[in-house]
Amino acid sequence: MNENYRSFFGLKKEPFGTDIAIKDILQTEQLVDVKTRFDYVTRLGAVGLVTGEVGSGKSTAVRYAQGHLHPSEYKSIYITASSGSIMEFYRQMLSELSIHRNSNSKTIMCRLIKKEITDLVLDKKLKVVLVVDEASLMRLEVFAELHTICQFEKDSKPYLPMILAGQNNLVDKLSYRSSQPLASRIVARSHLQATTLDAMNTYLEHRLAIAGVEHNLFDQPALTAIHQGSGGLFRKANHLARGALIAAAASNKSMVNAEHVQLAATEIF
Ligand SMILES: Nc1ncnc2c1ncn2[C@@H]1O[C@H](COP(=O)(O)OP(=O)(O)OP(=O)(O)O)[C@@H](O)[C@H]1O
Ligand SMILES: [Mg+2]
Known part of the structure; x- marks a missing residue:
């Protein structure tokens, strides 16, 4: 789809x-709650x-929270989990820690990770934080073992706090x-709910303002249509809002209406 809508609406x-x-x-x-x-x-060094x-x-x-950790004080590790084995997870960890030794032994890999974390904490005086995004993808066997990388000095030192982020079935997997x-x-625990209509309005205005447009481009029915069509979820709202801007620009309208949102809705899931 063409990019004319940006110049049409004066979006930078x-x-x-x-x-x-x-x-x-x-x-x-x-977000502040997270x-x-x-x-x-x-x-606390917990999970x-x-x-x-x-x-x-x-x-x-999570990116927002992690982004506020000062690099002089924190070593932040971010992993996008997969449905692979615990070995796969350890490989990802080692790579994030810039350790390029490989092994086929779980014990050795776990030891390498813990040694590096201990060095970071005790020698470099850094606090380490591990974020595992898409954790809901992980196999149950990975959940069963993951706590072992958080155990230091017979589980007495909380050197590796861990944040697990993922879809709602993450809770089911943790209940086993x-x-x-x-x-x-x-x-x-934080659970992100669908946003309200007012909050969606604030969200759309905020995103427009970042792109250099300080006035609203969505009329009230368009806002309602975006809110309902997205179920209050930001990614879907982004797609609807962008598609609706394109449709409005194509019909030479300076304000987006509900019809433009409906057109956009036919393009997305
Ligand atoms: N607080 C926010 N401020 C601005 N934009 C946001 C905010 N939260 C979400 N978004 C927008 O919504 C999009 C989707 O958010 P995000 O990728 O964080 O969702 P998610 O819950 O991690 O999705 P998934 O379940 O697919 O992993 C982001 O690309 C971003 O554009
Ligand atoms: Mg995500």
């Missing part, structure tokens, strides 16, 4: 893209949980008996 950049800078992230109540719990988990529907803003909220050692370390 794509207003509803995914590459939002940390300083531009909208500080919603839920950060508060993230900081608490980090201080925290962030859940929510697809596109509700989990990764953005085999996941209990990990689940029992959880001290804080």
Whole structure:
């Protein structure tokens, strides 16, 4: 689809893209709540949980919280989980820690990770934080073992706080008996809900303002249509809002209406 809508509406950049800078992230109540719990988990060296529907803003909220950790004080590790084995997980961890030794032994890999973390904490005086995004994808056997990388000095030193973010079935996976050692370390949970109509309005205005347009481009029925069509979820709202802007520009209308949103809705899932 063509990009004429940007010049038509005087937008300096794509207003509803995914590459939002940390300083531009909208500080919603839920986002601030995630950060508060993230900081608490980090201080305690425990495990925290962030859940929510697809596109509700989990990764953005975690990125926001992680982005506020000062690099002189923190070593932040971010992993996008997969449905692979625990060995796969350890490989990802080692790569994030810039350790390029490989092994086929779980024990050796786990030891390498723990040694590096201990060095970071004791020698470099850094606090380490591990974020595992898409954790709902992980196999049950990974949940059953993951707590072992958080155990230092006979489980007496909380050197590796961990935030698990993922879809709602993450809670189901943590409810299994085999996941209990990990689940029992959880001290804080955030669940991102669908946003309200008012909050959606604030969100759309905020994203337009970042792209250089300070006035509203969506009439009230268009806003309602975006809110309903997206189920209050940001990613879907982004797609609807962008598609509706394109449709409005194509019909030479300076305000987006509900019909434009309906047209946009035919293009997305
Ligand atoms: N607080 C926010 N401020 C600005 N934009 C946001 C915010 N939260 C979410 N978004 C927008 O919504 C999009 C979807 O958010 P995000 O990727 O964080 O959702 P998610 O819950 O992690 O989705 P998934 O379940 O697919 O992993 C982001 O690309 C971003 O554009
Ligand atoms: Mg995500």
